[in-house]
Amino acid sequence: MNQINIQFLNGQMIGLNFAHIFMTDNLEEDPAVANLIQHYSDQIDDKMKEVVGHTLTDLDGERQTVRLKESNLANAIADSLIELTGADIALQNGGGVRASIAKGDVTLEDIYAVLPFDNTVVMVEASGQTIWDALEHGVSSYPEAAGGFLQVSGLQYTFDAAKPSGSRIVEVLVDGQPIDKTKKYKVATNDFLTGGGDKFDMLKNETTQLLKTKHFLRDAFTEYLENHNTINPQLEKRIQILNP
Structure with missing residues (x-):
């Protein structure tokens, strides 16, 4: 004091x-x-205790999910980043998602439990190659439950866990087509990752900032729930694992 x-x-x-x-x-x-x-x-x-929205299904934010495989809760969070910014894709580190939400009413208390950190939403311009490299780094520690495992929106990726770290990504699709490694994409993410957190140096050094919002991640997700009122996120094969 x-x-x-x-x-x-x-x-x-x-x-x-x-x-x-x-x-x-x-x-x-x-x-x-x-x-x-x-x-x-x-x-x-x-x-x-205010109710900001509703979910028709349990939202899985458990550590062994968000850090190792696709999560329906993380899908919704990543979707909220695209909705807020208008980006092409979104990247969200699994380690930033800290709790699950049971089916039914969703309160502010629930959202703060899920997203307790004061990370703000940013949008950067990144090449397809940089996005590929970020995804590669995100799966480098698998099957260790690492916080840098990336949850996504606007793209799907496949990795082969049997391959050596650094060469595991086998496919990345944007709108159903292979990512263009030379093209520039608008990427919504958070300032922890673009600051090089979890050793995502490529998101710090090889991107151009387009937008820095004053929205914390939890603000983006809260607005997403308020806008949609009721959500029912599913697993959509955004992340596929070969030889898990």
Whole structure:
């Protein structure tokens, strides 16, 4: 906790300073402060229980799913990135999806549990080769449940788990056609990946930023649910694994 002191002269601020106030159990509780905190805590609790949409099926965000194979929940999250940005494709790291959602009402509390990190949505321009390289990196640790395993929208990819790391991707399709490695695509993703997180250096160094939003991933997914009201995402063979 900080205390800020602001100095004024003739109605104009002329300076400020601050100091840390260390909170310990030895400090006597101020009832007024406790009541104020409880007031806002109750408001936050009420807000988090708001229903923002509905799902007709269980949404699978379990670690052993999102980091190893296609997830219907991650599909919907990736779809929300395309809907927000108008991108051609979307890439979402499985490690950013942290919980499942049961069939029925979906609340803000559910969405915060699924997407707890403050990663913002960005759109970059990337070549087909860079996208291929990103997908290759995403499956490099398989069958280890690595956070960099990529969930997708707008494309399908197939990899052969029996091949050595670095040469596992065997096919990438965009609109049902083989990806053009020389073509530039608009890619919606998050600033963790474009910042080189999980060693996705190609998304940091070999792309051009087109859009940096102020939307966190959970904001994009919340708006997606609000816009559609009811969703029923399925497994669509976006990710196919040979020799698992």
